[in-house]
Amino acid sequence: MRRRRRRMNRQGLPPILLAAELGHGQGHLAPLGAIAAHLASRGQSCLLATHQPEMAETLGLHRHASILPAPTGMAGPQAVRLQASYASLLHDCGWHSPVALAGRLRAWCSLLQFSSAQALLVDHAPTALLAARVLRLPAAALGTGFSLPPLHNPFPAYPTIPAREERLRDNEARVLLVVNEALAALRAEPLPNLQSLFSGVELGLKTYPELDHYGSVREANYIGLPDFSSGLAVDWGKTRGPRLLAYLRAGDGLESLLAALQAAPAQVLVRLADLPRATVAHFERPGLRILDRNVWLRQAMESCDAFVGSGSHGAVAEALLAGKPCLIQHFQMEQRLLAERVASFGAGLVLAPDQPDSFGPALQRLLDDPTLHQAARRFAARYAGRNRQRILPQWVDGWVEKLAA
Incomplete structure (x- = not known):
């Protein structure tokens, strides 16, 4: 496909397109927002294509x-019941x-053409990566x-599958034929x-080897979890007892879990997404509050x-970096794999x-098992002292310098 002439910004630099195509919540958009802010500070304009414009608005991106709608799609009736590998994920994502x-x-x-983008940077956007390959644009x-x-x-197959x-080869052959x-x-x-979808793409894993969903099966550029440090500061009050921070979503078992938290001998702060607070307000009690606003996660983890x-x-990852053990309820493959990884080194259930x-x-x-707390503190000690606010700027600056070379 023929490229249009690049549209320049005030500094004479064509824009970089940031893209998120799959996933929900803040996990993919927040890093792209931080990158956009950093690039803007150095005179580089950006566009952001997302399938979650409401979340982009909430985060002030x-x-x-400039916010653009991301082309999205859905799996057809051929969706597989149990995803076995990344090829199955692609199949079920259109x-x-x-x-x-x-x-x-x-x-x-x-x-990409109409935006005159000079490059593409994605967080979970495989079709955008394929488009960059078609247009021979550099990508990260x-x-x-x-x-x-x-x-x-x-x-590789997902662990435990x-x-x-x-x-696996048959699955890939089918998807490759479609591609x-x-x-x-x-x-x-x-x-x-x-x-080869990732051939020549600058990769940055915003995680740690212990939290890699695939386990220790590769050498990779683990850049770690960036620090976004935003949201509502948590005030636990003057009473000092066990403190539980819960980040929950609507789904099976939610009311049973809220009932268990209500009965727990602890102060509890619940951040609930995807459900109006009023529908679950009857679970509140002295010492248990339910919030429908974003919480300053790093500060909350350090104080629970x-x-x-x-x-x-x-x-x-934020909990473990603060040395706090986790109880993880899973609803999908990605969550299950992460939960099993945390349990495998003894820092969670x-x-x-x-x-x-x-x-x-x-x-x-x-609350009571000291081995869980010890394992979480060992994880925190392993990565203590890193400046997490510099993770994304350093990574993206290195990539931009390669673009200019």
């Missing part, structure tokens, strides 16, 4: 980048049909271990394999004793949503 993928791919190419990708898989051929290599038919519709070169969450990577009778005992163990 329009202050640093890479199941050549026509569907070609339409989204063409839209991403048009977005941030992510956790889940969204940036090990570049083995075939992609029984999948023979033959099945190359879509590329042919755009008269673009085919991919030799799915791993333990964390209860639904498997958000950023929240779990896994809570199955369909076992409400286990919630109360698990909360009590979270």
